[in-house]
Amino acid sequence: MEQDPQNNPQDPQGFKRLAGAVESLVKQERWTRRFANLLKLAIAAYVVFFITVAIQNMNQLDELESMANGKEHAAVIKLEGAIMPGTKVSAETLNPLLHKAFANPMSKAVVIQANSPGGSPVQSALINDEITRLKKKYNKPVYVVVEDLCASGCYYIAVAADKIYANKGSMVGSIGVRMDSFGFTELMDKMGIENRSMHAGEHKTFINPFAPVDEEGRKFFQERILERTHQQFIETVRSGRGDRIKENDLTYSGLVWLGDEAIENGLIDGLGDMGSVIRDVVGVKHSRIYESEKSLIEELMGDISSETATKLSLYLTTLR
Numbered sequence: 001m002e003q004d005p006q007n008n009p010q011d012p013q014g015f016k017r018l019a020g021a022v023e024s025l026v027k028q029e030r031w032t033r034r035f036a037n038l039l040k041l042a043i044a045a046y047v048v049f050f051i052t053v054a055i056q057n058m059n060q061l062d063e064l065e066s067m068a069n070g071k072e073h074a075a076v077i078k079l080e081g082a083i084m085p086g087t088k089v090s091a092e093t094l095n096p097l098l099h100k101a102f103a104n105p106m107s108k109a110v111v112i113q114a115n116s117p118g119g120s121p122v123q124s125a126l127i128n129d130e131i132t133r134l135k136k137k138y139n140k141p142v143y144v145v146v147e148d149l150c151a152s153g154c155y156y157i158a159v160a161a162d163k164i165y166a167n168k169g170s171m172v173g174s175i176g177v178r179m180d181s182f183g184f185t186e187l188m189d190k191m192g193i194e195n196r197s198m199h200a201g202e203h204k205t206f207i208n209p210f211a212p213v214d215e216e217g218r219k220f221f222q223e224r225i226l227e228r229t230h231q232q233f234i235e236t237v238r239s240g241r242g243d244r245i246k247e248n249d250l251t252y253s254g255l256v257w258l259g260d261e262a263i264e265n266g267l268i269d270g271l272g273d274m275g276s277v278i279r280d281v282v283g284v285k286h287s288r289i290y291e292s293e294k295s296l297i298e299e300l301m302g303d304i305s306s307e308t309a310t311k312l313s314l315y316l317t318t319l320r
Contacts, residue, residue, distance in 0.1 A: 073286040074278040075101035075110045083119030083127075083153045088292065091126035097290045098127075102134040109141045109282045110134075112161065113274060118152025118174065121229050128236060131160035143281060145274050146170045151256055155267075156233055159240030163281070165272035166259035172267050175237060176254025177230045179221075181207045241266060 077097050083089045101110045110131075118124070135142055144150070144158040146166035151174035158164050166172055188195065188210065195210040206217025234252050237245060245251070245266040262268045272280075278287050 075107035102138040115147040116154035124153035124156035128160045164268040168260040170259040172262040173256040
């Protein structure tokens with residue numbers, strides 16, 4: 001019987017093929033380990049890089065704060081996003097910042113950088129009241145600078161300022177009150193769905209989307225809640241803007257106006273941005289942003305991608 005040369009243990013070619021396979025396996029294993037080590041090193045370098053960036057930012061903020069504390073400056077407070085309780089745009093968060101800004105003897109004026117669609121009327125009223133109180137206590141001017149939008153609750157806050165400035169394309173106004181609801185009753189009938197909710201109190205479910213319209217409950221809410229809140233809003237605007245507001249049938253309708261037209265109807269006082277207001281209206285060279293203190297973890301877990309991209313771009317530009 002003739003033996004297959006490939007299975008012959010004495011065949012030199014078989015040994016070569018076996019040795020080649022082993023060598024290839026060793027090389028692949030070695031490359032895999034190197035790649036894994038390189039990946040670990042890259043991750044470690046990224047973490048160290050980002051921690052360094054975060055610490056540098058914190059040090060820079062401390063330096064800027066120290067510089068601003070020693071010089072006359074405009075105290076800047078950011079009002080960005082929906083105004084809601086328990087958030088960074090609430091009376092609980094903003095009122096202490098306002099107090100710090102007013103109380104600092106080196107702050108010449110308080111400038112609120114506004115970019116908000118509004119939100120809670122109660123939170124807006126609390127912030128408005130605090131600005132009004134602090135203005136009288138410290139005798140310092142307050143200015144609001146609108147960026148893209150200052151509507152509804154944001155404008156409720158803004159009218160506490162001595163003057164309001166905006167861009168010609170900024171949207172300002174929306175002096176009104178709303179509550180959204182909806183109904184599914186006809187769809188439920190078509191699909192054979194039955195509402196089995198239970199309640200005590202005749203009008204407890206007047207906004208229940210799965211029950212027929214409670215006209216009496218809706219009328220009560222419209223008149224006693226929405227309309228009265230709207231009147232409080234109107235009174236606050238009149239108190240804050242005084243003779244500057246030029247009222248007509250649309251002023252308190254909930255509509256918004258662009259900045260250039262908002263000047264004409266007295267919703268704002270002029271066109272401007274943060275730079276021009278701080279430089280030309282407040283009359284100082286320095287500004288300081290007053291914001292809630294962040295822990296190191298919060299700094300590290302901030303906007304990682306944008307911060308890293310910015311720093312990398314800066315470093316690469318420097319290396320050219």
